[in-house]
Structures are given as structure tokens and as C-alpha cells.
Amino acid sequence: MMQPGTCLICGRTTETNYEPCSECAKHYEGDIFFLETRRVPSYPNQPVATIGYFANTQASANRYPTGNWRVVEEEKVRKLYSVESMEQIAKDRIVLTEPKTYRILFQPECRRAI
Ligand SMILES: [Zn+2]
Numbered sequence: 001m002m003q004p005g006t007c008l009i010c011g012r013t014t015e016t017n018y019e020p021c022s023e024c025a026k027h028y029e030g031d032i033f034f035l036e037t038r039r040v041p042s043y044p045n046q047p048v049a050t051i052g053y054f055a056n057t058q059a060s061a062n063r064y065p066t067g068n069w070r071v072v073e074e075e076k077v078r079k080l081y082s083v084e085s086m087e088q089i090a091k092d093r094i095v096l097t098e099p100k101t102y103r104i105l106f107q108p109e110c111r112r113a114i
Contacts (some may be wrong), residue, residue: 002035002066002067002069003046004016004018004049005017007020007021007024007071008020008033008065009021009028009033009036010023010024011023011026012016016051016057016092017047017050017051018035018049018051018065018094019051019094020033025093025114026044026070028071030073030074031071031072031073031074031093032071032072032073032074032077032089032094032095033052033054033069033071033093033094033095034068034069034070034071034072034095034097034102034105034106035049035065035066035068035069035093035094035095035096035097036065036066036067036068036069036093036097036099037049037063037064037065037066037096037098037099037104038063038064038066038098039062039063039064039098040064041064042064042065042066042067046061046064046081048061048063048064049064049096049112050094051064051092051094052090052093052094052095052096053085053088053092053095053096054095054097055092055094055096056094057111061097063096065096066099068102070100070105070106074090077089077095
């Protein structure tokens, strides 16, 4: 169960909303985190994700992490997004994805985009 205030990698308590703790962020420096999200909560009263690329755009509001996540080298992520989008992604270090996109990117039965 993915909860805000808990590092998604090591489970350590953090002060942030669904972000990795500073130690894990340091370990994955140069990588981008992809979190699978849905429009409905994964559990009652789950807080929405307020961090990451797509978190605060109107079309993508109300995103609830499912607990699935991956890390991808920034260089590979650059092949997927426009230069403009990458500017923000490089700052955020986290991308919230719809389940369909997440499947296409990461599931072995689908053709890999990266
Ligand atoms: Zn951690």
C-alpha cells in the first residue's frame, strides 16, 4: 500500500507526498521515477498525489498511486517526451502515469517503449 509520508523504496518515514526519501533519491540520482496512478483511490481516504509531472494539471488531477513504480534513466525518458515536457520532468524527477501507459512502458507482454 503506497502512502504519502513513506518512502516508496525503503519505507522510511519522509516529510513529503509519495516521494522517495533523500537517501533513496540520492541513490537514484539521474533517474526518473514513474508511479502508476489511477483516478480512484487504492484504499479508503487515500490522499492524492501532489508531486510529479502531471500531478497538478487539470486534465490529470486526482491521481492516486497504486503502489507500482519504476525508475528509468533520464536519458531514456528524454526519448519519450517533448523538450518542453522534459524541462519540467527533469525538475520534478517523478512522472505520474495512467495504468495503460504504465503497462505499455513496463510490462513484459507489451512492446517496450524504452
Ligand atoms: Zn528511502
